[in-house]
Amino acid sequence: MVRMVIEAERFDTLLQHLFPEDFAGERAAFLFAKTVSDGGTVQFEAVEHLFVDESGVRYSSLGYLELTDETRGRVIKRAHDLETSLVELHSHRLPFPAEFSPTDIDGLREFVPHVWWRLKGRPYLAVVAAPESFDGLAWIPDTERAERLDALVIGDRVIQTTGRSIRGWYQAYGRSI
């Protein structure tokens, strides 16, 4: 089981960033998280965040988001300095349950091996936030394959994910990274 743990206040701020009222396009953010393994559960516990502003985005629209290379390098370096794992989050603005799109999955397929190499194999988590739900995929070094994110723990509140993305991932790329 994979869970993401975040304080309620940080989560509220994160949602405001991902779903701004004055901008209809997709937005991105990163969390720097300690990973805790307990039995069969892996938790990503947020300790710091970075909200990506306009200067860190190459292109954003209602249905698509692409970050600059500088942004990617910056967050990897910060995670390296903090000795944390990296959690990427982005919003989907269309009215569908949360699920990574084919372009998201293509991007993860390129980015995750790079992050693993740069951060020496630390666990990596990607989260997509839709208007009314969440989903995510995690890469844990010991398993060396994508795992579904099961839940978000916000303070004492638990939100179950849709679990839709894992099927799309395996449909496109099988069980390997």
Place this chain on the structure above:
Amino acid sequence: MEDRFDRNVRFFGQEGQARLRESTVAVVGIGGIGTHVVQQLAFLGVGGLVLIDHEDVSESNRNRYVGLQHDDPVPGMRKVDLGERIAVSVDPSMHIHKTPNSVMSHEGIDALMKSRYVFGCVDCEGVRLFLTEACARYALPYVDAATDILPEEALRYGGRVCVAWDGHGCQVCLGVLDNAAAHMALGGESVRRERAAIYGVEHGMLDMVGPSVVSLNGVIASVAVTEFMVGVTGLRKPRRLLTYRGHLGGLTVSNDEPAPDCYYCTGLWGGRGGQELRRFWEHKHGNPEP
């Protein structure tokens, strides 16, 4: 599971119904075939629809668009709005996103990439080639549906459904797509003028409107949705190519094997190459129309 799907579940089971419910399907072209497709997807219980069409309904559409009412304002009604009304009238809980733009625009590409399955219900070979490329690159199962009435001396009519489901066959390698027409459509005005100067005025450049009837559209749409249904629910693997010959009263299933070296099925399938569709498209064909 809701009672409304009881008869579905008796056919393909709870798991099949759940898979349909989790599916987000893009329908490109909300016209004679597309309106049937939208309606049937809603009855099947598909969870999400992406409706893509840049046109408005016209007066001559009234003979075949299911869901179009006699007092709908024409002109003045967008096809995506008609599609939404059809779907919502069957299942108000469906998640729907409308894109009143060409699929070959930034908005169209963005919307297409939010789907898991694609129906092509268009009458342009260029768009078909674009969808073939886009779906192959991102491993999106693509069901293309088309009708044809050839008002020649020996009247022939019917249609066909071509399913590119898993990288083993597509419109190009099965010989369904008219490559010359596709490239002319994608080549822009200068290519069309050049070709007209060499070969004379092409049929397609005359802006001719061909015959079209509701029943042929309905047959082809039903075959297309059935192949989608069996593929998603796991009843069986979809057939690659089915041809309805209405003038003979028969449906044939092609057993032709796809070309083993098809660029779209083997070279592009599954995103190999790692490029993002927008950059790929801009590089190859220039900036999409807004």
